Amino acid sequence: MKPEELLFAKTHEWVSIAEQGGAKVATVGISAFAVEALTDLVFIELPKVGSQVKPEQPFCEVESVKAVSDVYAPVAGEVIEVNKSLPDHLETLSSDPFGEGWIAKIKISDESNLAKLMDYKAYQKQCEEEGH
Amino acid sequence: MDDGTELLRTPLHGWHVAHGARMVDFAGWSMPVQYHSIVEEHLATRRAVGMFDISHMGRLIIDGPDAGQFLGSLLTRRIDDMTPGQVRYSLVCNEAGGVLDDVLVYQIQLPEGGLSGFGLVVNASNRTKIVSWLNEHRGGLNVGIDDKTAEYAMIAVQGPRAIEVLDAVSDYELTSLRYYHGVMTRVVSFRAFVSRTGYTGEDGCEIICDAADAAIIWARIMERAQEAGGGPVGLAARDTLRLEAGMPLYGHELSEQINPVQAGLSFAVNLRGREFVGREALVAAQADDQQPVRVGLQLDGKRPAREGSVILQADKPVGAVTSGTFSPTFERPIAMGYVKPTAASPGTPLAVDIRGQHHAARVVPMPFYQRGK
DSSP: OOGGGOEEOTTSEEEEEEEETTEEEEEEEEOHHHHHHHOSEEEEEOOOTTOEEOTTSEEEEEEESSOEEEEEOSSEEEEEEEOTTTTTOTHHHHHSTTTTTOOEEEEEEEGGGGGGOBOHHHHHHHHHHHOO | OOOOTTSBOOTTHHHHHHTTOEEEEETTEEEEEESSOHHHHHHHHHHTOEEEEOTTSEEEEEESTTHHHHHHTTBSSOOTTOOTTBEEEEEEEOTTSOEEEEEEEEEEEOTTSOOEEEEEEEOGGGHHHHHHHHHHTOTTOOOEEEEOTTTEEEEEEESTTHHHHHHTTBSSOGGGSOTTBEEEEEETTEEEEEESOOSSSSSEEEEEEEGGGHHHHHHHHHHHHHHTTOEEOOHHHHHHHHHHTTOOOBTTTBOTTOOTTTTTOGGGOOOTTOOOTTHHHHHHHHHOSSSOEEEEEEESSSOOOOTTOEEEETTEEEEEEEEEEEETTTTEEEEEEEEOGGGOSTTOEEEEEETTEEEEEEEEOSOSOOOOO
């Protein structure tokens, strides 16, 4: 996935939206900028399939050598699939953050939060401001 | 990100920023927490050589005719038998035996008749407190107490290739320098005090030099360190290195609520034939077999425990984690904490509550890491 085709939350999650069986499904991951900032990732606690998530609420945890960080749900809905290969291949988060490094798929139940997400250009601007 | 405008800066601040370090507020100093990867910096120190700017540490000079008597009345460890150049680890305790700071004491005597007395290296976070404590306890003694932190810089060079790297730029034959001894010499042609000490579990030295000379000394040693497969190391990897080496960190394993006996630091407490602040409390602490004690923990799985995580035995709380990380050397989570003595024997199966989930752990002997001799 190219980052230009994705939406971003201000907490550094990316979202890709597709139609699946008449519903909108969001594939969610964390951005290359976030992975770079975290460095030395050692553990991920994936969300549970079937759990309901709310926008801007923690739904996944990643641990680096130094600290634990929450990953926030960018949309409302139900977790319908998680990337089971991630816990044993955390390097995927940095080698392919916008593709193979996806974390979960969420069946969207309420689209009202989508308007708060940024396009890649706006997100890049935010990263530049945070990055120095 | 905070650029550290109001924070204190070491003489190497510019170098860190120019080399991409992430700067953080550490005890009021703008310090490099990491340059790139914590794991790479950690492993470079274990395998080759790491360089650390530790200029934030407090450096005090205690001199005058009564300096030895004065320090002896405040340190848990005997210093009256120290020889020139010798360095010792000690605690400073309050009346209740709680640790005010852990320090390195240097016996300094310059042959040219200049400085004579003791150097005290204290934690950055405790510098003001210790300077006040010293002044409050000087009484009528003839002693000078000078905070020289800003006048000097301090650089640690640590790792299996540290001595080789330093020897090439030092006037003194460092291979002959004994562990926990120091010498006034020249490094990269500048006057510097070099001691065979460190906080990583590796061989190596710590260099105290004039602040004005620090940038050149740092850069010259860095060239050689990088040729040897090493490089700069930030505070994050300094923390993982000392944790693997089983060394306590003030504010985590040590505090005013913890005494040296329960911290496993009795080697740095000399009670016999001495009087010092906290002595009576430490005599009592030695007889107390109920107080929580410091242990090392190894956890199953990959998730690191963190400070504050509750330690359980058969589902009952028996203590708490004070430091935890993912060990880059062993590639598994390790931690230190305090537990009831009944849960402290090596091999004891325990669990750690990490964000509501119980992770299996067991007590292991410390240090976790010991370098090959």
